[in-house]
Amino acid sequence: MAEINTNDIVRPENLTYVKSKILTDNVMHYCPGCGHSTAHRVLAEVIEEEDLQSRTVGITPVGCSVLMYNYIDVDFQEAAHGRAPALATAVKRLMPEKFVFTYQGDGDLAAIGTAETIHTCNRGENILILFINNGIYGMTGGQMAPTTLEGMKSSTSPYGREVATMGSPIKMADIVALLPGTCYVTRQSVNTAGGVRKLKRALKKAVQYQNEKRGTCFIEVVSNCPSGWKMTPVESNKWMEENMFPFYPLGDIKVPAE
């Protein structure tokens, strides 16, 4: 058999994977290996595959992902810190035909924005909340977040989080799953190919449920922050698997009745 070389394989008819055109050509400002980038890429793929580009409105948070609108080519509105679900409520109520999502870090969603998160879910607003939980305030220098694990070091818990004085890490997905307004609550990851593919399926379900007006969809992505955790990207993913996943187990927490 004749050997086949790379030039024979790299042809348009053999294309297996290329990034979505909805992900712009701007180089993302995220640190190497940051899960924010992967989450953006997957979301862009879903928007393309579901043909949602012209009817999507995203709400960006304050945090590392504040500039998300530079990377995904859909309409966006920037919210004040923690207020994305309130803004998403307004956008969806005024333009119910739009696919509306918020994209929020754990400082944004689980600290300053706790009230908006809980009440938006409780009202069952017909939006998707995409929650990137990296257990830390990435943008401002790795301060402790409500989601920081017990014993985990951060710039404001240099000896590790102590539950007696700082409280326990908070599981937002489990909390909002208790509210009748949420229809779909799931926890996913982006550090493995299998995890990314599962997140993609979860996002497609959230699109379907929003089309069917089922209520609030809440997708948590347990993610890394190599810079804030002071690890290489590969080390951070390993640390996440060993420490974050046992406390924030992956999988569906609430699924709608068929």
Add this chain to the structure above:
Amino acid sequence: MAKIKGAVVIDRERCKGCEVCVVTCPTQTLALAVEVNAKGYHYSYAANPDACIGCANCAVVCPDGVITVYKVKVG
């Protein structure tokens, strides 16, 4: 028996050298280069291109979407 052969094209200048693709590849096709790109990152490249099976796992985990994957059936 039909065999699948794959090939990857990596946008060297957009790669941030995070190594996530390297550890994900089931066939040890990829490695980080000793040289760096214009941004100073040790970029990923197909060090062992013949091993690639076109599974796309590397591209699916690449945070920055810089890997394009092709595959063909041979034999």
